[in-house]
Amino acid sequence: MKITCKWQDNEWALFKDAQATAAEMLEAAGAKEVTLRNAPSAPGECIHEMGSARMGNDPKTSALNRWNQAHDIKNLFITDGSFMVSSACQNPSLTYMAMTARACDYAVNQMKRGEI
Numbered sequence: 001m002k003i004t005c006k007w008q009d010n011e012w013a014l015f016k017d018a019q020a021t022a023a024e025m026l027e028a029a030g031a032k033e034v035t036l037r038n039a040p041s042a043p044g045e046c047i048h049e050m051g052s053a054r055m056g057n058d059p060k061t062s063a064l065n066r067w068n069q070a071h072d073i074k075n076l077f078i079t080d081g082s083f084m085v086s087s088a089c090q091n092p093s094l095t096y097m098a099m100t101a102r103a104c105d106y107a108v109n110q111m112k113r114g115e116i
């Protein structure tokens with residue numbers, strides 16, 4: 001497989017605007033000698049892909065309910081990054097772990113009640 005990938009005009013415009021805005025905020029807060037980078041990270045270097053089995057209340061628009069449990073299959077729980085509906089710039093792995101612990105607790109209680 002050969003993959004060719006590079007930032008296009010819009011990504012460069014976003015990058016430059018983010019830099020200028022960040023510098024403006026830092027200087028307004030009193031920062032001195034603010035240094036800007038020449039280029040953004042390589043594509044894929046900072047990436048958090050998620051959302052392929054998204055969580056939601058409506059089975060028509062989501063795969064999982066609020067407990068990471070499949071709407072259609074009660075004994076199926078999905079707790080990797082796919083349950084997240086959107087991604088932010090923060091690292092997500094600790095949130096996956098917290099949500100996994102929460103889903104396990106719920107599943108154990110459901111099993112004890114004979115619901116699954």
Ligand SMILES: Cc1cc2nc3c(=O)[nH]c(=O)nc-3n(C[C@H](O)[C@H](O)[C@H](O)COP(=O)(O)OP(=O)(O)OC[C@H]3O[C@@H](n4cnc5c(N)ncnc54)[C@H](O)[C@@H]3O)c2cc1C
Nearest residue numbers: 044045046047048049050079080081082090091092093094
């Ligand atoms: C460069 C980089 C740096 C990162 N740094 C951080 C960080 O510092 N902190 C942080 O919290 N997050 C970080 N992340 C994000 C984090 O790594 C991911 O969000 C996390 O790994 C997602 O976990 P996951 O289990 O959902 O998916 P993945 O870890 O992608 O696991 C999916 C697995 O499924 C397998 N698979 C795919 N298709 C099939 C198939 N058809 N059959 C069988 N297996 C299949 C894949 O081989 C893979 O092993 C980083 C991501 C990248 C790319």
